[in-house]
Amino acid sequence: MPSNEAGFYQLTALLPVKTGPYKALSGEKNVPQYCNSSQSYSHHLKDYLNQLSDSFLSNIDSKSSKSGDLHLFDHTRCTHFARFVVIDQLFYNGRRRHDSLIDFFRTLAAGKDLLSKKDKIDQLESPYLLIAIDFDCHPSSTSCVQDYLSDLWPYASQELTEILHHCEGFYLPVPPRGKRFTSRTADWNAYRTVERMILSHEVETTYPFSAYFWVADKVKRWNPSTDRVSPSEFKNRWGLFGIGILPFLLVIVSLLILPFYLGSFFFNWLYEYVPPGAELSEFYQAWNRWGIIGFALSVISVILFMFAWRYFINRANQPMPQIKGVDLKSISKSLYLQGEFLEMYKRWQDHDGFSKSSIRQHFSCFLDKHQPSDIESPSLQPGKYFSIRKMS
Amino acid sequence: MRLILPGMARQPGTKDHWHERPFSTLGSIGLSLVAFLRPAWGISKIPLRDTPSFGMPLGDIVGKSSALTVVTPLWCSWINRFLLGLYRTLPAQFFPLVNLQMIHFARWVILPKDRWPGRSKKFKTRYSYLLFSSNFNGTWDVYLDEFSDVISLGMDTMWYRSIGYPKSIPSRPFKAYIDDNSIECSYYYNALPGFSLRDVASALKVRKAIHFLEEKLAEINQDTTTSAATKDDLFFQQFESVVANLVNHLPSTGKPPLHAAHGTRELNL
Known part of the structure; x- marks a missing residue:
């Protein structure tokens, strides 16, 4: 399946949004301030997603955000990109173009002007919510989406239920903002409904493209000592x-x-x-x-x-093989190491003046402290600018 | 203190002499003359270029990455499915795009006209639709210019049966087409907002170099016959040769652009 390619899963789901004016559910005690009965579900959903986006952006800078304030996708450490888009209606790009000569003869044969006929314009019965997420997944796994959602759910149950509450087929109560479900049964029911809805509305990605795969392929072929790059094994078939x-x-x-x-x-x-x-x-x-x-x-x-x-x-449509070292944890670790390596170099320059005898010592200390092979050790925190993630 | 890396010839902050870059210097003089003489020639009211207001919605930018979501109607979508299949057999055709290092992830999804999710089979649109979603670095203009300049044939085959598609050359109608069919994200998440794809590629190289040096260090340390001074010398040689190849991959990544939050978004509404 092309959605799962080279160790990355490109989830695409299209969920129809409810039509009519927005109604808060009867079990919803804490109705948000932005709730307005004259709003449609689509409008209300956009407002909610914008607020979610703003909360992410306001905490993106580690200097100004509260310490330890992580956004919903930050917790998984495998989500590269995610987007929610509300598609209100399809685009009409005008009449289909034909060859002028063919149209001329068709008009002659029909005896009337075919272009004066009204063009049929596509219209959706309801707006759609597009969910597009790029996350790490092993190519041989057959339950990427289920595993991903179960990892995400403990940190994003309120947000996901709130979002899917705007979509057709979801009629469960939503927990108050900033809180989780009180009972385990309610939590389990909501999780199963969200999982079922996303899986049943998933669309197969026809052509996925991941630059990380090709970058990793190039780095794999690169020799650090000689700076030469050997030819790629991935050639045209x-x-x-x-x-x-x-x-x-x-x-x-x-x-x-x-x-x-x-x-x-x-x-x-x-x-x-x-x-x-x-x-x-x-x-x-x-x-x-x-x-x-x-x-x-x-x-x-x-x-x-x-x-x-x-x-x-x-x-x-057979997926490309996975190249190790380009999952989000490894990339975060690489970016962290890059900065620390430069710091080590700077210390060597400032304190020892490029002394031949001390670089071995400096590098040994660097390895002991930052453990390049261990991706769970100190690394960058996803979802933040240049923020160091401490050891868990 | 300024950092000195192997291979650094020019002092940062020093300016080029005019004779080293004659065309840029002469060009600047020429532009200044044109700007000075425009009112005298009576052409001050003539716009230099009729620039349409294309661009990137602020909600689609997070840190150094931007999102692009395009939905276009397709006629005879099976041809596009076939062409996308052909492209999967020809990965080398995308090497120029890969070498540009602008796109993190992208996807093309064909939405068949009779299989809309959550709708009965009776519901059918006239056309199928092609959904294109991309996460890229740089500005919207530069990104689409790259499509037009570097892989125009690839883009034209991807959107082959799209209704009204004007082809990617010239770039202006192409940009107008993409702009007309784009949808702004209501929510966009980027795990590495401070880093572009080039930063990631550099970091992966640095990490590989560190692993390489780690192996060399272990080899040198294991040798019991050599003295500590010789070991230092041997490792220094390895270190020097590797760092010389990393010069372009070590500098700071720089600040990301400002993002749209709170007030900015409200102003746009």
Whole structure:
């Protein structure tokens, strides 16, 4: 499945938003200040998401935010990016363009101006909430979304239920703002509903692209001592490309030889009605032979088309392998090490004046203190500017 | 104290001489002359360029990363599905885009016209839709210019059957098309707001170099036949050669741009 590629899961879910004016649920004791009965669900949801976004942005700077004040996605340490977008309506980009000559002849044939016909404009029955999250997941895992949601839930139960409360199919009570569910049963029910809704409204990502994979591939091939980069093992798969192109070639071939088949029918019909004594037999037989070959090739090409298409799509959608060291924890650790390495270099320069005899000592101390192989040791805190995450 | 790294030739803060960059110097003089003479030539009221108001909604920017969400109608979406499949077999075609190091994550999702989530099969739109979502560094303009300049053919095949798609060259109609079909995020989260993709790539290199030096240090320390001074010398040589290759990957990442919070968002409403 292309959603799960190279160790990253690109979750895409589209959930229909309720229509009509916003109504707070009966069990909702703490109605937010921004709640306004004249608002639609869509408008109310946007307001809530904007407030959530502002709370994230106001705490993004570690200097001004309260210590230890983490945002909902900060806790997971595997979420690279996340976005919630309310799609109110689809876009209309005008009439579909045709070739002018074709339109001219169509107009002549129809006897009236086809362009004066009213164009059909797509409209959604209700707005949609787009949830797009990029998070780390092992390529062999079949329960990426479930595992991710269960990790996220303890820190984001209130926010997720509040968001999904605006979507069709969610009718459970929402806990007061800043608080969690009081009973475990209510918490479990809400979690199961949220998980079911996201899974049932998930859309397969057709083409995922992750630059981290390619960056990691390049770093893997880089030699730190010589600064040389060896060629990548990921090359164009021309064989599979050929299999993808093959169905189209077969269809073109079958379309070219089909006239011979139809021609043989015509001559067959003609042969039955020719006057006695007319010598059409050799010509007819030649056409008839080509017709049989054409028919056989058409059938074969259609069968091959079906198999080749299925095979191609399945093979092309196979996920790329995972390259270790580009999950969020490893990247945070790398960024942390980068800063600390520079600090060590600076100390070596300031205190020892590039002394040959002391760099070994400095580097040994650096390794002991920052433990480069241990991604759980001090690292950067996700969701903050340059904030160091202490050991848990 | 200023940091001195191997390979640093020019003193930071020193200016280039005019003869080292003649075109930029002459260009500045030329522009100053044009600015000075414009009123005299009577062209002061003629706009230099008719710039449309494209751009990035402030809610789509978090730290150094920006979000772009585009939904476009598609005609004959199976062709796009096939083309996207073909691109999956040709990863080398994206190497120029990878080398630009602008995009963290991107996705193309085809939404079939008869399979809208949460809707019955009776509900059907006239067209299928292509959802494009991207997390990139830099400005909106530069990002789309890169699409237009570097991988125009790739972009044109990705949006091949999109209704009204003007192709990525020239870039101005392309930008207008993307702008018209974009939707602002109501919420956008970025785990590493202070770092761009280039910063991440540099950090990964530094980490690999640290692991390399760690291995070398272990090898040198294990050798019991050499003296401590020789070990220091051997490690210094390794360290020097590695750090010389890291010069461009060690400097500070710089400050991220200001984000839109509270007052700014309210002002936009």
